[in-house]
Amino acid sequence: MTGASERPVAILAGSGELPGRLAAQLAVQGRAHRVLAFRGFCEPGLARRADERVDLLDVKGALACLERWNPAAVTLAGGLTRPSPAVLAGAFSAFRNREELAAIVTRGDDNLLRGAIDLLERHGHVVIGVRDLAPEILATTGTYGRLEPDAARLRSIALGLRVLEALSPYDVGQAVAVAGEQVLAVEGPEGTDAMLARVRPRRWWGGRRSASDGVLVKAPKLGQDLRVDLPAIGPRTVARAAKAGLAGIAVASRLTLVLNRPATVAAADRAGLFVVGIEADATEYAHV
Amino acid sequence: MTGASERPVAILAGSGELPGRLAAQLAVQGRAHRVLAFRGFCEPGLARRADERVDLLDVKGALACLERWNPAAVTLAGGLTRPSPAVLAGAFSAFRNREELAAIVTRGDDNLLRGAIDLLERHGHVVIGVRDLAPEILATTGTYGRLEPDAARLRSIALGLRVLEALSPYDVGQAVAVAGEQVLAVEGPEGTDAMLARVRPRRWWGGRRSASDGVLVKAPKLGQDLRVDLPAIGPRTVARAAKAGLAGIAVASRLTLVLNRPATVAAADRAGLFVVGIEADATEYAHV
Numbered sequence: 001m002t003g004a005s006e007r008p009v010a011i012l013a014g015s016g017e018l019p020g021r022l023a024a025q026l027a028v029q030g031r032a033h034r035v036l037a038f039r040g041f042c043e044p045g046l047a048r049r050a051d052e053r054v055d056l057l058d059v060k061g062a063l064a065c066l067e068r069w070n071p072a073a074v075t076l077a078g079g080l081t082r083p084s085p086a087v088l089a090g091a092f093s094a095f096r097n098r099e100e101l102a103a104i105v106t107r108g109d110d111n112l113l114r115g116a117i118d119l120l121e122r123h124g125h126v127v128i129g130v131r132d133l134a135p136e137i138l139a140t141t142g143t144y145g146r147l148e149p150d151a152a153r154l155r156s157i158a159l160g161l162r163v164l165e166a167l168s169p170y171d172v173g174q175a176v177a178v179a180g181e182q183v184l185a186v187e188g189p190e191g192t193d194a195m196l197a198r199v200r201p202r203r204w205w206g207g208r209r210s211a212s213d214g215v216l217v218k219a220p221k222l223g224q225d226l227r228v229d230l231p232a233i234g235p236r237t238v239a240r241a242a243k244a245g246l247a248g249i250a251v252a253s254r255l256t257l258v259l260n261r262p263a264t265v266a267a268a269d270r271a272g273l274f275v276v277g278i279e280a281d282a283t284e285y286a287h288v
Numbered sequence: 289m290t291g292a293s294e295r296p297v298a299i300l301a302g303s304g305e306l307p308g309r310l311a312a313q314l315a316v317q318g319r320a321h322r323v324l325a326f327r328g329f330c331e332p333g334l335a336r337r338a339d340e341r342v343d344l345l346d347v348k349g350a351l352a353c354l355e356r357w358n359p360a361a362v363t364l365a366g367g368l369t370r371p372s373p374a375v376l377a378g379a380f381s382a383f384r385n386r387e388e389l390a391a392i393v394t395r396g397d398d399n400l401l402r403g404a405i406d407l408l409e410r411h412g413h414v415v416i417g418v419r420d421l422a423p424e425i426l427a428t429t430g431t432y433g434r435l436e437p438d439a440a441r442l443r444s445i446a447l448g449l450r451v452l453e454a455l456s457p458y459d460v461g462q463a464v465a466v467a468g469e470q471v472l473a474v475e476g477p478e479g480t481d482a483m484l485a486r487v488r489p490r491r492w493w494g495g496r497r498s499a500s501d502g503v504l505v506k507a508p509k510l511g512q513d514l515r516v517d518l519p520a521i522g523p524r525t526v527a528r529a530a531k532a533g534l535a536g537i538a539v540a541s542r543l544t545l546v547l548n549r550p551a552t553v554a555a556a557d558r559a560g561l562f563v564v565g566i567e568a569d570a571t572e573y574a575h576v
Contacts, residue, residue, distance in 0.1 A: 159458065166454045170447065172471045183460045186474040190486055198478055198486075 008032040009133065010071035010125075012062065013050060014078030015041040017234060017259045018130065018137075022077050025134040036065055041079060063123055073126045075133055076116060076228045113228040129227030130257065139233075139277040141253040145265040147274035149248055153215055156180060157250040157278060160217030168222035174231040177246065179214035192218070192237060199244040216241045219252035219280075226255065233275070234259035235267040242271035253277030296320040297421065298359035298413075300350065301330040301338060302366030305522060305547045306418065306425075308334045310365050313422040324353055329367065351411055361414045363421055364404060364516045401516040417515030418545065427521075427565040429541040433553040435562035437536055441503050444468060445538040445566060448505030456510035462519040465534065467502035480506070480525060487532040504529045507540035507568075514543065521563070522547035523555040530559035541565030 009026060013019035013035050019042060026033040037050035047053055051069075054061040066074060117127050130137060143149075149157065156178040163176050163183055173187030177199045187195040199214065218231040233251055241249055249268070251258070256277070258264055268275045297314060301307035301323050307330060314321040325338035335341055339357075342349040354362060405415050418425060431437075437445065444466040451464050451471055461475030465487045475483040487502065506519040521539055529537055537556070539546070544565070546552055556563045 163455070163458045163460065166458065167451070167474075170451045170454065170471055171469075172451065172474060181459075183458055183476060185476045185478075186455075186460060188471060188473045188486075190473075194486070198476075198482070 006032045007070060007072035008034045009128075010066055010069055010074045011035045012074060012076050013037045013042040013046060014076070015043065016078045016232070017043070018232060018257065019043075019077040020046045021137060021259055022075070022130055022134055025136060029134075031133075034069055034071070036062060038062075059119065063119075066120075066123070066125060071125070073128045073133075074120055075128055075130065076113065077130060114225060117225065117228065127227055130230065131226055131254075137257050137259065139251045139253045139256040139258050141277045141279045144258075144261070144275040144277070145269040145273075147248065147268070147272065149215070149250070149274050149276055152180070152213075153247060153274075156213075156215045157217055157276075159183070160215060160250070161219055161252070161278070164217065164219045165222055168224075171221065174220055174229075175216060175218045177214055177216050177244070179246075184214055192216070192231075193240050196240040196244040196246075199246070214244070214246040216244075216246055216249045217251075218249070218256055220255050230255065230257050232257035232259055233264060235263040238264055238267040238271060238273060238275070242273055246273065248274035248276065250276050250278050252280050255280060294320045295358060295360035296322045297416075298354055298357055298362045299323045300362060300364050301325045301334055302364070303329040303331065304366045304520070305331070306520060306545065307331075307365040309425060309547055310363070310418055310422055313424060317422075319421075322357055322359070324350060326350075347407065351407075354408075354411070354413060359413070361416045361421075362408055363416055363418065364401065365418060402513060405513065405516065415515055418518065419514055419542075425545050425547065427539045427541045427544040427546050429565045429567045432546075432549070432563040432565070433557040433561075435536065435556070435560065437503070437538070437562050437564055440468070440501075441535055441562075444503045445505055445564075447471070448503060448538070449507055449540070449566070452505065452507045453510055456512075459509065462508055462517075463504060463506045465502055465504050465532070472502055480504070480519075481528050484528040484532040484534075487534065502532070502534040504532075504534055504537045505539075506537070506544055508543050518543065518545050520545035520547055521552060523551040526552055526555040526559060526561060526563070530561055534561065536562035536564065538564050538566050540568050543568060 009031060011019055011023055011026075011033060019035065019037075023033060023035055023046070034052075035046065035050040037047040037053045039047065039053050039055050042050065042053075052065045054065065120127050159181060160176045160178040160183075163178075163186070164174065167173070167186070173189075173195070175187035175192045175195060177184040177195065184199045185195050196216065216237070218233060220226065220229070220231055231251065233249060233256065237249065264275065297319060299307055299311055299321060307323065307325075311321060311323055311334070322340075323334065323338040325335040325341045327335065327341050327343050330338065330341075340353045342353065408415050447469060448464045448466040448471075451466075451474070452462065455461070455474070461477075461483070463475035463480045463483060465472040465483065472487045473483050484504065504525070506521060508514065508517070508519055519539065521537060521544065525537065552563065
């Protein structure tokens with residue numbers, strides 16, 4: 001996807017919008033890059049345009065491709081999380097013994113991705129994150145659209161961040177939904193969309209407030225490797241949050257990705273939701 | 289439900305099996321008791337046999353009834369949790385101003401129940417819990433049926449208890465599902481049954497293990513008022529856990545209710561699940 005002679009950045013492209021956004025951002029920057037698409041994960045459009053495609057988690061094929069490309073750096077973009085353990089087992093079995101494998105596949109997301117980074121680094125690659133490659137995609141601090149959270153919603157957001165912080169050591173999820181001082185849902189491996197699907201609109205007393213008292217809060221786990229698996233929002237997140245009856249979305253600024261920010265903000269303004277980036281320090285949410 | 293002349297125990301009967309079980313247990317003990325059924329919450333069978341019925345959360349009616357009965361103690365049994373805030377508002381509005389009410393209904397479960405206990409105590413009632421009235425219903429320590437958890441499942445159980453402990457200050461839920469070292473789901477206001485419905489069977493590597501690597505773990509929140517809202521399991525919990533592909537159920541012993549233990553154990557043995565009560569101290573899970 002580039003003709004430059006500098007050593008490229010290799011994008012290992014998983015699911016979702018991020019790999020394509022990242023490639024576009026690197027093109028804007030004029031930075032040499034190549035895309036290796038994981039079949040079955042990578043979006044079909046990008047997979048067709050990609051420089052190479054490998055099967056699901058064909059680690060051997062991916063490493064051979066990277067050897068040919070000799071990239072300056074490798075980045076893992078998009079979802080590679082939660083393939084079935086059987087698929088993972090097939091992919092990893094050439095490299096790890098069964099005990100190591102069992103230890104990896106029965107752990108949470110972080111550990112899977114840490115395993116992938118370890119593998120790449122042991123093969124001599126420099127692994128970097130979207131944060132370094134395309135900081136333009138990171139959430140900024142402050143409100144993004146027309147609306148902003150009031151004091152009560154800011155308190156709900158602070159509660160949500162504390163819950164995520166408390167869960168950090170246990171590798172659970174990166175999102176919660178909170179209304180008032182009540183936690184409506186904690187994200188598990190099902191992901192944010194499925195979590196939002198079970199947050200039903202709630203009416204508060206007197207009928208004077210609408211259902212929209214809740215907030216979706218997203219932040220990475222404390223101490224997680226910020227090169228991979230950053231929480232992300234985009235226009236679809238706004239649509240799902242609106243359908244769940246929430247008032248807005250809060251993300252940890254500099255630690256969350258906002259995919260297609262103009263469309264995200266437009267969707268939020270249309271739906272009457274706020275979107276806000278909260279400075280980590282401001283909520284005692286410290287990160288490595 | 290009793291002709292004894294001693295001052296009765298008043299059972300405020302919410303949803304689920306517990307109020308009926310508790311009444312039966314008090315009958316076995318020969319202890320005078322009366323049942324006040326909350327319409328729309330209390331199971332129809334018990335509601336018909338109850339001494340009095342009040343509408344949903346007709347706090348005024350409930351208090352008037354208790355004044356007539358002059359009970360030795362009052363116990364809140366079964367689910368009164370999560371009625372719509374509008375219903376709560378109607379019920380409480382006679383007793384609290386709107387600011388107090390808003391503060392209650394926007395908080396989690398614990399706070400609602402604490403509010404109910406406060407209200408009863410301010411009206412001169414002694415509130416006691418199922419633990420004191422019918423300790424026979426409490427989970428004991430050790431395995432209950434034919435099967436027991438192996439070392440790996442005991443590690444998953446310990447992880448689940450740590451997650452519940454970490455979530456305790458945030459009034460989220462009293463159950464998690466864990467497989468290996470991965471948290472599959474965290475219970476929110478949807479309850480254990482709905483949480484189990486989203487835990488799909490997972491196959492592990494090599495296909496040599498069945499889907500049943502996961503464990504349902506239930507324990508009360510650290511520091512919660514143990515007179516109300518104890519986590520509970522019963523035959524239905526076993527059926528749902530089996531359907532979710534889990535290997536077994538672990539509960540914090542002395543802090544969890546086992547409804548209909550013989551049927552629970554029989555269901556577990558039939559489904560090939562273990563049920564185990566874990567001593568709180570043994571997992572550094574200390575309780576008030």
